[in-house]
Amino acid sequence: MGFLHTWLLFTMVRAADPPCKLWGPPDSPQLRRDGDVTIGGIFSFHNSWEEMIPTFTSRPERPKCKSLSLREFQNAQTMVFAIEEINNRSDILPGVRLGYKIYDSCGSIEMALRASLSLVNEENASQLSCQRPITVQAVIAETSSTPTIAISATVGPLHIPVISHFATCACLSDRKKHPSFFRTIPSDYYQSRALANLVKYFGWTWVGALCSDNDYGNNGMNTFIKAATEFGVCVEFSEAFFRTDPKEEIQRIVNIVKSASSKVIVAFVSYSDMEVLLGELAQQNITGLQWIGSESWISDMNIATGKWQHILRGSMGFAIPKAEIRGLEEFLTKLSPSSGVALYKELWETVFECKIPSQETALSGNICKGNESLINVQNQYTDVTELQIANNVYKAVYAVAHTLNRTMNCSKWDLNQGSANKCLEKINNTWQVLNALKEVSFFTETGEKVYFDENGDPATRYDLLNWQQGKDGTTKFIKVGFYDVSLPPDLQLSFKNISIVWAQNEHKVPVSVCSDSCPSGTRKAVQKGRPVCCYDCIPCADGEISNETDSVTCLKCPPTFWSNKWRDTCVLKLAEFLSFEDVMGIVLVAFSLLGVSFTLGIAVVFFIHKDTPIVKANNSELSFLLLFSLTLCFLCSLTFIGRPTEWSCMLHHTAFGITFVLCISCVLGKTLVVLMAFKATLPGSNVMKWFGPLQQRLSVITFTSLQVIICVLWLTISPPFPYMNMNLYQERIILECNVGSAFGFWAVLGYIGLLALLCFILAFLARKLPDNFNEAKFITFSMLIFCAVWITFIPAYVSSPGKFTVAVEIFAILASSFGLLFCIFAPKCYIILLKPEQNTKKHMMGK
Secondary structure (H helix, E strand, O other): OHHHHHHHHHHHHHOOOOOOHHHOOOOOOOEEEOOOEEEEEEEOOEEEEEOOOOOOOOOOOOOEEEEEOHHHHHHHHHHHHHHHHHHOOOOOOOOOOEEEEEEEOOOOHHHHHHHHHHHOOOOOHHHOOOOOOOOEEEEEOOOOHHHHHHHHHHHHHHOOOEEEOOOOOHHHHOOOOOOOEEEOOOOHHHHHHHHHHHHHHOOOOEEEEEEEOOHHHHHHHHHHHHHHHHOOOEEEEEEEEOOOOOHHHHHHHHHHHHHOOOOEEEEEOOHHHHHHHHHHHHHOOOOOOEEEEOHHHHOOHHHHOOOOHHHHOOOEEEEOOOOOOOOHHHHHHOOOHHHOOHHHHHHHHHHHOOEOOOOOOOOOOOEOOOOOOOOOOOOOOOOOOOOHHHHHHHHHHHHHHHHHHHHHOOOOOOOOHHHHHHHHOOOOOHHHHHHHHHHOEEEOOOOOEEEOOOOOOOOOEEEEEEEEEOOOOOEEEEEEEEEEOOOOHHHOEEEOOOOOOOHHHOOOOOOOOOOOOOOOOEEEEEOOOOOOOOEEEEEOOOOEEOOOOOOOOOEEOOOOEEEOOOOOOEEEOEEEOOOOOOHHHHHHHHHHHHHHHHHHHHHHHHHHOOOOHHHHHOOHHHHHHHHHHHHHHHHHHHHHOOOOOHHHHHHHHHHHHHHHHHHHHHHHHHHHHHHHHHHHOOOOOOHHHHOOHHHHHHHHHHHHHHHHHHHHHHHHHOOOEEEEEOOOOOOEEEEEEEOOOHHHHHHHHHHHHHHHHHHHHHHHHOOOOOOOOOHHHHHHHHHHHHHHHHHHHHHHHHHOOOHHHHHHHHHHHHHHHHHHHHHHHHHHHHHHHHOHHHOOHHHHHOO
8 A cells, every 4th residue: 555655645746736637537437427416436346357468558448347246236226226315305415416426346456446536536627726626525435345445545635435335344443544434334343253252152162264365354364363362262274365366276275174173164255255165165075064154255145045055054154234225126126228327238138148239239149128127037136135235335325415414504495506506615625524424323214323433333233144944945044143242241142042053954063172171170281382272181180179171270279178089179188086986096995994904903902912911012002002103094095085175185295294204203112112121121221211101102292293393384385286287198187286395295205214214223223132022123124114115106106197196105105004014013913813822921031
């Protein structure tokens, strides 16, 4: 467009000096009617043209157009019909007659430019000043976007409004580039997003895309791909082509479609390009694909009834809503070739396949009679059931008429020439019409509101059509929903309660994905080098879940929860602790109660035989106190079993520490008694008076009180407390007692160990005293077992996991308690119960 703008600027500068010969003689319009105000029109009456080889020695002739387009001819006739209808009305532009000049662009950008220049130039411009006002107040043009862009760029600097009925390129909404452009068809921006919404709605994440290689197709497809990406849809391939491309290029594109894995094809293609593509698809018999079409071809009856309808059956796409234009059918069918209009003659020859004789040439074969009637003819020109595009032309003409009526304000003028001239004088320049057109708003006879937004675009609403096979085998356009931009985003795409037929007459929504959906419990991992829609499903790691399909990430469970077997729900972690129901807990409780039973049994035996020498010789008071402390030791192990609580944690550590110190204090007292007793037998020794029963009691109380003080300080400063250990195992929580102050815990154990070591040393020194029944030997063995158990306990306690830590501690308590019980009291019970003859003072004194 750079060359075009430069040329226009140069032409406009030179136009200030009359005469305006630089414009050149304008072409004659194909259809015209003079009026007080003229509306221009440019339509693609023909689909192609004969190339003219330039000689460069004379002005190139206008290319000869061929292949009359019946649909475009209907659109042009609709413009004529609307103008005639307005001229016959008294409420719009009274006293002012509208005229028209309609040109043929032959689907060529070059011809569209020639037509636009002809519209803004007078036939006798070479004899007039360029300051003469231009009589064409608006241009209705064009069908395709690319020629429309050229027309808008040509007449835009002259501030002449250009209103298109079918140019949908979103680029035309750019007010900086196209300030005088308007249209009565929605922008492709909305249609492209509607198509992306449709693809997303049915869960198609893997689609192919085809578009026309022009402004219409390329801009529309770019918007679609951008919107589809936002919605998580991937495009497997995107190819552009044009109907004039070589056959090899069309075959290449069809081969891509054939080899692709996507089952849904979005075709943003003009109807003429679609016909070329369908020809190759039919030749290769490619069926079973779900086609999603743009408005250009989705409602085209010529494509729907062609030989390739089996390829497109089940297609779906958005179309301009149907419309009704009263009186148009009668107007279209009353044409006659006798009017002298060349296009009418060409229409006659095309429809009736005959030739109209002329004076210049003699014809043979099928000669047109001239009295043929179009009333019973069924073709694209006479068909008024699909007037979507024709209605856009109709609305464009009425928009111009309402704008002129508002600008002139002629409603009070009489229908006479003088008043009309005064009315026309109000239009001094094209700025007035352009500004008024921006504000125009009216309703058609069918109740449709017509207006333009700030970008020159109309209200956006599409019908969603589905191609279904009728009972007679023909294709029917069934409205299954709509898309309305004026509604909230979640309501813009709506469906009617109508069954949709898909490709190959299936009633089940086709599947088009690169990878199947990832179920709950897995996450998507994009395959390297491929689009994001191609992925592998990776199971969530332990402790993570995904509770929805196609999850991108796995969610980590809260600290107290863990993932279930299927990784789709977080479940509360199992709380593990040594309970009374566990087999291990039952066994330990049994041994604890067994120890209590043995201790009580021994106490009963000692109580019954309390007057025997063996009981008296071993300080019966300390023996009973030792048996009482051992009972407490066995019982304190029960406090370690069960769910940890604040009180149980403080109780079982302190109870264990105090009872064991009491127990060791008693053993230590018995050891000291043995040593003192031996010393007392030596001549002149008076040591027993310093370690009599009172001193023994005081020593036990003193040793135990020190442990009590340590425990009180421990509980005061930093007591043990229940703790949920989630670091040891990921899938379960270990309920245990945290010692609180580690110093307090090891101080309690250290004090017990210190007393036990002292007792062991003293008993070891007294093991060879000359009594026949020396209790020091048994104390030595018991302390040896006690120390061995607790030395082994430390590494086992540190390395044991979970509830086994508590079990190890209970085992150490029970083992050391059983060791003390059996080593100290078993020999005595043996003599009392089985060897009563040895339970004498003489036997115990030895030799």
